[in-house]
Amino acid sequence: xxxxxxxxxxxxxxxxxxxxxxxxxxxxxxxxxxxxxxxxxxxxxxxxxxxxxxxxxxxxxxxxxxxxxxxxxxxxxxxxxxxxxxxxxxxxxxxxxxxxxxxxxxxxxxxxxxxxxxxxxxxxxxxxxxxxxxxxxxxxxxxxxxxxxxxxxxxxxxxxxxxxxxxxxxxxxxxxxxxxxxxxxxxxxxxxxxxxxxxxxxxxxxxxxxxxxxxxxxxxxxxxxxxxxxxxxxxxxxxxxxxxxxxxxxxxxxxxxxxxxxxxxxxxxxxxxxxxxxxxxxxxxx
Amino acid sequence: xxxxxxxxxxxxxxxxxxxxxxxxxxxxxxxxxxxxxxxxxxxxxxxxxxxxxxxxxxxxxxxxxxxxxxxxxxxxxxxxxxxxxxxxxxxxxxxxxxxxxxxxxxxxxxxxxxxxxxxxxxxxxxxxxxxxxxxxxxxxxxxxxxxxxxxxxxxxxxxxxxxxxxxxxxxxxxxxxxxxxxxxxxxxxxxxxxxxxxxxxxxxxxxxxxxxxxxxxxxxxxxxxxxxxxxxxxxxxxxxxxxxxxxxxxxxxxxxxxxxxxxxxxxxxxx
Ligand SMILES: Nc1ncnc2c1ncn2[C@@H]1O[C@H](COP(=O)(O)OP(=O)(O)O)[C@@H](O)[C@H]1O
Ligand SMILES: [Mg+2]
Numbered sequence: 265x266x267x268x269x270x271x272x273x274x275x276x277x278x279x280x281x282x283x284x285x286x287x288x289x290x291x292x293x294x295x296x297x298x299x300x301x302x303x304x305x306x307x308x309x310x311x312x313x314x315x316x317x318x319x320x321x322x323x324x325x326x327x328x329x330x331x332x333x334x335x336x337x338x339x340x341x342x343x344x345x346x347x348x349x350x351x352x353x354x355x356x357x358x359x360x361x362x363x364x365x366x367x368x369x370x371x372x373x374x375x376x377x378x379x380x381x382x383x384x385x386x387x388x389x390x391x392x393x394x395x396x397x398x399x400x401x402x403x404x405x406x407x408x409x410x411x412x413x414x415x416x417x418x419x420x421x422x423x424x425x426x427x428x429x430x431x432x433x434x435x436x437x438x439x440x441x442x443x444x445x446x447x448x449x450x451x452x453x454x455x456x457x458x459x460x461x462x463x464x465x466x467x468x469x470x471x472x473x474x475x476x477x478x479x480x481x482x483x484x485x486x487x488x489x490x491x492x493x494x495x496x497x498x499x500x501x502x503x504x505x506x507x508x509x510x511x512x513x514x515x516x517x518x519x520x521x522x523x524x525x526x527x528x529x530x531x532x533x534x535x536x537x538x539x540x541x542x543x544x545x546x547x548x549x550x
Numbered sequence: 551x552x553x554x555x556x557x558x559x560x561x562x563x564x565x566x567x568x569x570x571x572x573x574x575x576x577x578x579x580x581x582x583x584x585x586x587x588x589x590x591x592x593x594x595x596x597x598x599x600x601x602x603x604x605x606x607x608x609x610x611x612x613x614x615x616x617x618x619x620x621x622x623x624x625x626x627x628x629x630x631x632x633x634x635x636x637x638x639x640x641x642x643x644x645x646x647x648x649x650x651x652x653x654x655x656x657x658x659x660x661x662x663x664x665x666x667x668x669x670x671x672x673x674x675x676x677x678x679x680x681x682x683x684x685x686x687x688x689x690x691x692x693x694x695x696x697x698x699x700x701x702x703x704x705x706x707x708x709x710x711x712x713x714x715x716x717x718x719x720x721x722x723x724x725x726x727x728x729x730x731x732x733x734x735x736x737x738x739x740x741x742x743x744x745x746x747x748x749x750x751x752x753x754x755x756x757x758x759x760x761x762x763x764x765x766x767x768x769x770x771x772x773x774x775x776x777x778x779x780x781x782x783x784x785x786x787x788x789x790x791x792x793x794x795x796x797x798x799x800x801x802x803x804x805x806x807x808x809x810x811x812x813x814x815x816x817x818x819x820x821x
Contacts, residue, residue, distance in 0.1 A: 440651040446621055448668045449639035458668070462655055539654040539698060 323509040331509040335517060345498065349517070352494035355411050355483040356525060359418025363475055367423045371430020371468075376456065385431070392424045397485050404490040413490050418482030422475035429471020433464020466540045469533040476529050480522045495521075570754050571595035571618070571722060576627030577779075578613050583625075587613045589781035591627070593773070595722075595754055600745070602757040602765035604811060605775025611758045614780065615724050618756065619645050631722060641669060644720035646728040650707035652699035652714075659695040662686065662713045669718070678717060685713040688750075689743060705736040712747065723748070723755040730759070738796055741768055745794060762815075766807045767794050774814045784814050 288296070305325050311317055312324040338345045370388065373380035400417050407413040437460050445455045461468075487496025495518055502510035571594065578588040587610040595601055603611055616622045617629060620636040620643070629636040631643070652661045662682040667675035686692055689709040699707055708729060715723065728744075729737045745768060748755050759765050765772045766788055774784045788807060790798060798804050 440647055440649045441653075443621070443647065444645075444651050445668070447619055447639055447643070447645045448665050449641070450668045454668055458664075459653070462653070537655075539700070541700075 320506055321508065323512065327509040328512045331513040332516060335510070335513045339517070345495075348493055348495050348498050349521070351411060351492070352483055352487070352496065352518075353521065355414040355418055355486070355494060356479055356521065358411075358415045359422060359479045359483060360476065360525065362415065362419035363422035363426055363479060364472070366419070367426025367471075367475070368430055370423070370427045371434070374427065375431035375434030375460075381431075388424070388427060392428075396421050396482075397489075400486055400489040403486070409491045411492065411494075414483050414486030414492055414494065417486040417490075418479045421482035422479040425471045425474035425478060426468075427471075429468050429474075430464070433467035433471075434460045435464070436460075436467060437463040465533075465537045469529065469537060472529045472533075473526060476525045477522065480518070480525065484518065567596045567598055569594050570597045570632055571756070572628075572630045573618070574628040574630075576614075576617060576624045576629060578610065578617060578622070579625045586779035588617075588624075589776075589779040591781060593782075595756060597721075597754055598752050599770045600748055600755045600757070600768055601771045601773065602759055602769040603773040603775060604759060604762060604765045604815070605780060606777050606815065607760065609775045609778050610780030611775060612726055615645075615726050615756070615758055619643050619724050641665075641718050642721045643724060644715035644718065644722070645724045646711055646715050646726065648727045648731050650699075650704070650711040652702070652707055652710055654699055657696045657698055658691065658702065658710050659683065659686065661699065661710060662717055664714060665718045682713060682717055685716055686710070688747065689713060705732055705740060708732065708740060709743070712744070716747070716751065716753075719751075721754060723753050725755060725757040727758050727760070730761070737764075742794075742796060744768065745792075749793060762808050762811050763799055763804070766790075766804055766811070767796075767798055772807075772811060774811055786811065 291299075308322075308325050312319065312322065335345060337343075339349060370380075370384070374385050374388065375381070396417070399420060400413075403413040403416040403420075407416055434456075441459055441463065442455075445459050450458070483494070484496040484499075486492070487494045488500055491497065495514060499511055499514050499518075502508075502514060573591055573593040576588065576591045576593075577586075579586050591614060603614065605611055613622070617624045618631075618636070620629075620638045620640055631640065636643075652658070653664070656664070659679060659682050662685065663675040663678045666678045683692075683695060686695060689712055691706060691709055691713070694702065694706070694710075699710070702710065708731075711728075725744075729740045732740060741764060744755075747753070757765070757768060767790075769788050772786045772788060773782050774786065775781065776783045786807065790801070790803060
């Protein structure tokens, strides 16, 4: 009681209640991220110097950096690695396009029709629970060692998140929105394209982002398991030669490809779903 | 059932106006007759009149409104608007619900012309922008045309929803608790706006509410509904001059109507 009645006490510095940011919050974000990265490299170097792990298994950060420069130079000068990267890029893009085409169609079928929801969906769920990578040999048997078998595995893995997200997105619109469209005498197509699809876009883009990650994993796994000449094959060869710096640098370039795909999806999302606050702020680097 | 004394001298003096809406022996059951939502309802609305329906929650008010709007078919009975039976959604009916339901990817004016876009296409919707702008002006939303709905307050969003309802110039307004999500001050204000718009457009309005004073101050006729299955237990003509003002909320005549309706609702609750 008395603390509050005294004016002096209320104005003493340690009793003034104000919004004071914690130390962590006051460090600029980019600086904090750079510091975390530096700490990571420091620990890595320490592990290397102290020989806690054999250098064959874990190269030093400098060896990796050196190799990144080598791979980068090879790529920029149009060397054999660029050809391999281009093959993987093709697999990823084709896989993503096919996954979107099949994913949207099945998603519409499941989300819009009773037949799809009650008859098709159980099968999709059953297939989705299977370890899809196990289908890789089958795709190779069907489609050969060329890029088609990799595209197929990539598309196969990426299709399901799109189906699920599209079907779920079509159910987001609430009773009020449906009732409004009904009072306006809207046709089924109008209801779909002017209400259900736009309302579900945040969900659909979440599915596309998951698919963008999956399509990368599918293409590389396909190369590991089914030969081919892409970036995954370069990793496999480097691994067979115990060239660990090369493996690390190839993985880093692959992540750049993955990020590029992911950010393309985010870029499109920002143009189409500008009105949805929470979906835009998400994903790596944001 | 009608209060005979009141009926003889209606303040509005529109006894000679034509009937626009007619419900005859309308009943409604859900679930193959398992839930009887509406008992027999007969209703006639005169052109330009304002009526309110009041009753305990779950008594079938929204069901009645949906039947009138052609959104659900009655189990039996006839619904006729302007001489033609209501068989589905119609453009001469405008509807409004408790939630404004504006779409966040459309600007305010794009939300307002949505009914035109659905019915007549994008070109007609573009052509209707002038009319939409005038409507927004009418409800005090001038200057908010190109603003997205997340920048509008609850009351402003509901006013935009009024414009969306009016843009097709419907002869009949069906309002299902349109302002009950608003705070009391905005609600009083919106009710007066609604009266002004209805007088200005000479629209016929049918309002569902569960505020007794709101029903009385807005209406020419108040229909009191019984608990489910809903039927009209009393039809009360409100003999107060137009335009109504918020000052009338303290008028003893209004108080008498409110007490009368309250006692009817209380009676129903214990039957
Ligand atoms: N689609 C429906 N299916 C089954 N019962 C319903 C349906 N809609 C409403 N009801 C029932 O009909 C009764 C009246 O509902 P409603 O018209 O919404 O009442 P009110 O608007 O007066 O609160 C309620 O008991 C409700 O549960
Ligand atoms: Mg209701």
